[in-house]
Amino acid sequence: MMADNGTKDEELDLLLPWYVNGTLSAEERRQVEAYLERSSHARDEVELLRALRQQVKDEKVENSPGDLGLQRLKRDIQQAEEPPQSGSDRMAGRVLTVASFWRPLAVAACLAVVIQAAVMIGMNAGVISTGGEVGIAGKSASVLQVTFAPAATEQEIREALQAAGASIADGPTALGIYNLRLVDPAATSVEEALAALRANSAVVTFAERN
């Protein structure tokens, strides 16, 4: 048999579980209700499905890991951010691997380069900039996210950023992700910068739009 819009009863049978959980569209619900009026089989099915749903909802399950699970997660995150102990990092391929010991130095060096360049540009243009105005671009200006290879040197990172026309706006995050901004958005598009960063895969291990 068919509903008034041509829907077969077999198709309406498939909708009964979602009639029971209350998530059908208004039109689907109308069709199912019409089906229920004319079919005792459908009414029995709905009653059975309601009983099954109630049992699933009421089922007692042992407690989830809770705070212990959260502590374990934080420990794993921290371990993933530490430099690998051997040549083969157990998380390789699954986690954005980062080496942290060199990062503060590399970041400081990169920032120094950026600040120096900005100051020089400002001076050339006859603009006197204060440190605050030079500002290592705020989060709002960042357009890209990258991570660098653990073994990448400061020079390699600097060259990769310069080739992409980008500079560090923020970071690293807890997972070693840096936010980048474009040095001159009029001269370099986000796509061009992204392509340049990705082309340097020996230094840039991850690059995405922000």
Add this chain to the structure above:
Amino acid sequence: MAAGDQGALDAFYRLYEGRVYRFIRSKLNDSFDAADVLNEVMFEVWRSASRFEGRSSVSTWVLGIAHHKAIDRIRRRKPGESVELDPEIAEDDSPDAAETLSAAQDAEQVRNCVDQLSEAHRSVVHLAFFEDLPYGQIAEIVGCPEGTVKTRMFHAKKALMKCLAGLKEMGLS
């Protein structure tokens, strides 16, 4: 959390941990494995939060990750570890709904029968009846067409009815 904020991680974990654990538990039928996979899921959420584009709801996204991680765990298990109802066999000679209603009101019998469903069928039953999700959202989570979700639920129901009727015949309900 996308910016590496551990406070946001705490809040997210506390908000979703129970639901995600229960979903994984329903798929794996093992509390230790479920705790392990929950950890993997939350790690993945932390790792990939910056790439979440908001095309689906957060719960769909995180349950989708949980689905895939649980499937990975099942694949690593030894074959034949669990015995599951064959939906094709179960569909034959299905009892009618009215006959199995009394058994469906027995919590232990329902749990025994749900545990015997295939992982794919248990997932759909859990998402439809515990999470009360629409079939479209379930399809997103388990990564299959909406029609497949509906037919999986249909087969799951038939398998449950057959299992419950069998228990009733044996005088266990």
